[in-house]
Amino acid sequence: MVDRYDVAIAGAGPAGAQCARDLATRGYDVVVLETESEDEFPRQSNKSTAGTFPSMMSSFGIPDGVVMSYTDDVVLESPNEYYESYQPGAVLEFAEFKQFLVADGRENGAEYRFDARVSRPILDDDDVIEGVRYNGDEEVYADIVIDATGPAAPIASALDVVDLERENQAIGIEYEMEGVEMNHPEYADLRRAMMLRLDHEIAPGGYSWIFATGEDTAKVGICYIQNDRHREFAEAGKTVDGYLDDWVDRDPRFADATKLDGKVHRGSAHIQRPGQMHTDRFIAIGDTVPTIDPLWGEGIHKGMKSARAAAATVDRCLTDSERRVDAESLAVYETLWHRDVAPRAKSRLALTELLYLAPNERYDRLLRDLQRTDDDILAKANRGEKAGMARLLHLDDVPLLAKYARERLNA
Ligand SMILES: Cc1cc2nc3c(=O)[nH]c(=O)nc-3n(C[C@H](O)[C@H](O)[C@H](O)COP(=O)(O)OP(=O)(O)OC[C@H]3O[C@@H](n4cnc5c(N)ncnc54)[C@H](O)[C@@H]3O)c2cc1C
Structure with a gap:
């Protein structure tokens, strides 16, 4: 018998497990395939400092128990x-946070398979994904497949959707x-x-x-x-x-x-500018995109927001009586991503590159400036707004900016 779901998600990190929560709550048949064993979960993937903010906790109903x-x-x-x-x-206890997302998704009807290492896509005659292969020759079929395996990205890479550069x-x-x-x-x-x-x-x-x-x-x-x-x-x-x-x-x-x-x-x-994030019957979320904020590495909230954007896209496409799952129909995900998940991703990446190019003395000066600057300027610069960024630059930053421009031209 063919194993068939509305949605198959690879990876039970914050992004994959949140996407499963959202989809299960909306009544979809969703399966999550996670490479680690359940009794030790998460072990190798227990990697995060897990500092976050109240907006994440309230938007995603995260209980105080994991703080x-x-x-x-x-x-x-x-x-x-x-x-x-x-x-x-x-500051969350990251392992308990991950376990909560899994338990809550399950309560709402999501199915989890642990010890399930996803290796590659199953393609139809037109090279469109129709499922995934895991643990060698095991198979799961789905209308839409989501890669949420973080930097591993086996499906997104095989489909040439993302190119996470070393x-x-x-x-x-x-x-x-x-x-x-x-x-x-x-x-x-x-x-x-x-x-x-x-x-x-x-x-x-x-x-x-x-x-x-x-x-x-x-x-x-x-x-x-x-x-x-x-x-x-x-x-x-x-x-x-x-x-x-x-x-x-x-x-x-x-x-x-x-x-x-x-x-x-x-x-x-990976700290790089995201490119394509979807194709026919396929969406990439979380660190697979990558969605993580380049400046300070805030990846949990961003990844969960990308999960929510993907779930809303899936809902819209599968509600259609014809179940439109082609790339054009799923493109709404990329619009939502750029609007709600990481607006101004390009300027924030530029700000990050500039920041890490600066020498130690410039860091001291930046902090002295921040001590004198009102919070509004900082918030604007932090959002990647050019006016805020310009207020923190000095005339003697010209050589730094020139060095940055040279590197960009040579890239
Ligand atoms: C040292 C460190 C500190 C950090 N600190 C913070 C912080 O303070 N605040 C913050 O917001 N972010 C932080 N981050 C970033 C944050 O942890 C990530 O952005 C976030 O975990 C990404 O979630 P994800 O679900 O996209 O991917 P991941 O968390 O990478 O989850 C991927 C899941 O997929 C599973 N998987 C991998 N390969 C396969 C496969 N082939 N088949 C099936 N399953 C697979 C993994 O086991 C894992 O469970 C930190 C990251 C690191 C490394």
Whole structure:
């Protein structure tokens, strides 16, 4: 007997599991295929610091039970300055959050198959996808297939929908630690904060972070893209683990801190401009697109928004009595994505590239400027609005902008 569903989703990350929740709630037959085993889920994919904001929690009905700590501020640090901005947030227990999404989807009727590693699309005579193959020769057929496997992207790559480039792959690692001095006299008070640090000596071409999870406990991590920017500032042969260990050894806030056993998280995501996201009977969501915000790596909320846009698209196409699932009918997904999920993706990527090109001294100056600037300018720059970005630039940034322009022309 042929295994047939309205929708088959590969990957039970925040994007895939949220899409299944939305579709099951609307009454569609949906199956999620997840490569990991259920009893340990999530293990390798338990990769995220999972800092998020109240808008995500309320839009997607996320319970307080998966929150490790609530925070009041976002703090930016540079080598010699810091800037605090009041922005309430939440640091989630990522594994429990993923387990909640699965359980809630199931309650609404979604089917989950764990230990199911999706490998490639099943194509009809016109090379249009009609299902997926998993665990070698097992098959599932569906009207619409969704790739939500994050950077793995086996279906989206096979269909030539996305091209996730190695040159744009950001890698990250973090420790959960205790005994961290969260209110050190030389630094900002981080007891209820998510802190991001721009400092090429610690994270060449990237950033590091301390996210409070309690009075003296925190998630402490580092990430960067291994591109020219990283190489310009990096020490030959030093790994991302080596950079994190060095920071933990040198920063006085970790003098009495210890790593929690078994609490190391690592993963990757591509920071690049999204291209095509769909084709006939197929949609890519979450980090597969990639949807993650380039500037600070906020990928959970973005991925879930892309899941919701995909579910709304599926609903519209399958409600039609003829079930129109061709590329033209599914194109509404890309319109929703650019409008609601990541508006101004191009300018935000440009802002990111410019930011990581700047030297350490420029970071100090940026933070001094932010201390003097009203929150509105910062919010505008953060949204990728050119007027806000221009207000944070100086005349002596011309060589930096020229370097950026040269790199863009050579790209
Ligand atoms: C170190 C680190 C820190 C981060 N911190 C934050 C943060 O603080 N806040 C934030 O918002 N974002 C953060 N992110 C980003 C965020 O975690 C991702 O953007 C988000 O998890 C993407 O969700 P996704 O569902 O698209 O993909 P993923 O989370 O990658 O989920 C993909 C799922 O697919 C499964 N899978 C993979 N291959 C296959 C296959 N072949 N067949 C079947 N299943 C498969 C995986 O096991 C996984 O369950 C961080 C990322 C990293 C690496």
